[in-house]
Amino acid sequence: MRMTYPFILEKLTGTSGGRTLLLLSGGTGSPKLLRGLLSYCSDAQVTVIANTGDDIWISGNLVCPDLDTVIYTAAGIVSERWWGINGDTFCTHERLASLGHKEALIIGELDRATHIFRSDLLRRGATLTNATLAICASFELSARVLPMTDDFVPTTIVTDNGEMHIQDFLVKYQQAPSVSQVRPRAGKMTKEVETALEEHRSVVIGPSNPISSIGPILNVNGMRQVLKDRFVIAVSPIVRGEPISGPARKFMESCGLPVSSLGVAEFYSDFLDVLIVDHRDDTSQSDLPGDIELLRTDTIMYGIEQSKKLATEIVRLLAPQS
Numbered sequence: 001m002r003m004t005y006p007f008i009l010e011k012l013t014g015t016s017g018g019r020t021l022l023l024l025s026g027g028t029g030s031p032k033l034l035r036g037l038l039s040y041c042s043d044a045q046v047t048v049i050a051n052t053g054d055d056i057w058i059s060g061n062l063v064c065p066d067l068d069t070v071i072y073t074a075a076g077i078v079s080e081r082w083w084g085i086n087g088d089t090f091c092t093h094e095r096l097a098s099l100g101h102k103e104a105l106i107i108g109e110l111d112r113a114t115h116i117f118r119s120d121l122l123r124r125g126a127t128l129t130n131a132t133l134a135i136c137a138s139f140e141l142s143a144r145v146l147p148m149t150d151d152f153v154p155t156t157i158v159t160d161n162g163e164m165h166i167q168d169f170l171v172k173y174q175q176a177p178s179v180s181q182v183r184p185r186a187g188k189m190t191k192e193v194e195t196a197l198e199e200h201r202s203v204v205i206g207p208s209n210p211i212s213s214i215g216p217i218l219n220v221n222g223m224r225q226v227l228k229d230r231f232v233i234a235v236s237p238i239v240r241g242e243p244i245s246g247p248a249r250k251f252m253e254s255c256g257l258p259v260s261s262l263g264v265a266e267f268y269s270d271f272l273d274v275l276i277v278d279h280r281d282d283t284s285q286s287d288l289p290g291d292i293e294l295l296r297t298d299t300i301m302y303g304i305e306q307s308k309k310l311a312t313e314i315v316r317l318l319a320p321q322s
Contacts (some may be wrong), residue, residue, distance in 0.1 A: 020045045020318070022200040026213025027054065027066035028082045028245060029237050029301070030206025031073040033314075036307030040315050043074050044142035047196045051208070052128070052147045053155035053184050053216030056167045058103050059096065061115035062122060065105070065167075066213065067132060067147055068114060075139040085110045104167055129192050146196060148217045149187030155216055156183045158254075166212060170247070179250040184216040189223065197226050204314055205234035207244065207299060210267045211251035227271035233317055234268050235299055235310070236261040239278040244300060262287050274317060276310075 021037055023030065025048050034048065051066040065083060072078035072085055079086045088108030096103060107115070114135060121131040127150040136145050157169040159177035169175060197203075208214055218224050237244050241260050249259045257263035261283040265275050269289045277283050278299040285294045295317075301307045 021047065022196060022203050023048045024203060024205045024214055024217050025050045025066065025070050026206065026208025027051065027069045028208065029235075030208045030213070031069050031078065031082060032301040032307050033204075033206045033235065033310060034070065034073050035304060036301070036309070036311030037314065038074065038143075039304075039308050040311055042142065046074070047144040047146065047200070048074075049146050049148055049193055049196065049217060051213045051216050052149065052187075053153060053212065054166055055152065055154060056104060056165060058105060058107065058115070059101070061112070061119040062128075063105060063107065063115050064118070064128075064132075064147070067145065068111070070145050071114075071132075071135060071139065071141070074136075074141050074143045074145065077139075084108050104165075105171060127190070129190050144196070146190070146192050148193065148220050148223075150190050151185075151187035153185035153187040153216065153219075155185070155212055157181070158183060175247045175250070179247070179254045181254055182211050182215065182251050184212075184219040187216075187220050189220050193220070197230070200230070202231040202233070202318060203227060204318075205232065205268070207235040207237035209237060209243075209246050209248045209251060210264050211248065211255055211257075212246075215267075224270060230271070231274075232268070232272050233274045233276065233314060234264065234272055235276045235314075236264045236278070236281070236283075237299075238264060239281050239300065241282075265289060265292055276313065 020041060023034060048070050050070045052064055054065045056063050069078060069083055077085050085108060088110045090108050092109055092112060093103055093107050118131045121134060128147045129150055132145055132147055155166045156163050157166055157179055158181035159179055161177040205214055238261050243249055252259050252263050257266055261277045261281050265288050272292050274293045274295055276295045276297060279296045288294055297313045298306060298309055
């Protein structure tokens with residue numbers, strides 16, 4: 001049953017084990033929002049379910065770009081590029097390249113330590129969830145950061161240059177090929193993700209690419225069905241027909257969706273309650289399907305102040321109504 005807007009959610013001391021925010025996150029726009037949300041509540045009150053469709057094995061180690069960006073953001077050490085660790089060095093990556101070993105991604109020393117630690121735990125029999133929680137503990141984080149699934153489910157992109165891993169499309173080919181299909185794989189929902197969803201009656205979807213960053217999370221078995229019984233707020237990553245960053249245009253067109261906030265609403269239409277769009281966007285309330293409500297604010301997060309402003313609007317929606 002769809003919730004009615006505005007919906008009174010659990011109080012800050014309510015039924016979420018002290019946790020008040022559940023965020024579905026990709027690797028750039030959503031962590032920027034997370035940065036703002038963390039200015040309103042402690043990381044102990046936050047749960048993030050992160051995309052792992054971008055995961056890739058590099059030089060014998062599992063790299064989880066979106067998952068790690070969320071962790072580094074919560075730890076306050078993410079680089080200004082929104083990948084890797086601030087102040088990291090790249091001597092190992094450069095030395096490997098000089099030996100003829102070219103890595104699919106640029107990996108710094110400190111970031112590589114995360115991948116080595118994770119991969120060692122996986123080889124010893126740990127799940128990706130347990131390894132992620134161990135990494136969070138190493139940064140003394142109270143935030144609960146969860147991979148969307150423990151399965152290895154890399155998203156592939158069908159292009160005019162063949163089918164390829166999404167990281168090859170993004171990095172090796174610099175998003176240049178024409179795209180005919182985005183293929184996320186279905187993963188099994190973990191008990192930890194299931195519990196997080198049970199604990200929250202509300203879910204926030206960050207302004208990440210809806211097709212390649214949020215889409216794989218929605219493709220986890222049972223996810224869309226669960227969200228139909230939640231109060232769901234999503235932030236559009238598109239302003240006046242232009243994606244704020246990344247290949248959302250090609251990916252949305254490949255799915256037959258308009259490259260607009262309306263297209264985002266259509267992609268989420270089976271469970272979405274509130275769509276937040278930028279105040280400069282040309283989408284109107286009458287454009288939206290079903291009972292989706294429209295909220296306008298500044299969604300372009302150039303810095304921490306814009307992140308806080310957007311977070312303010314979301315916290316207002318999540319706060320108990322007087």
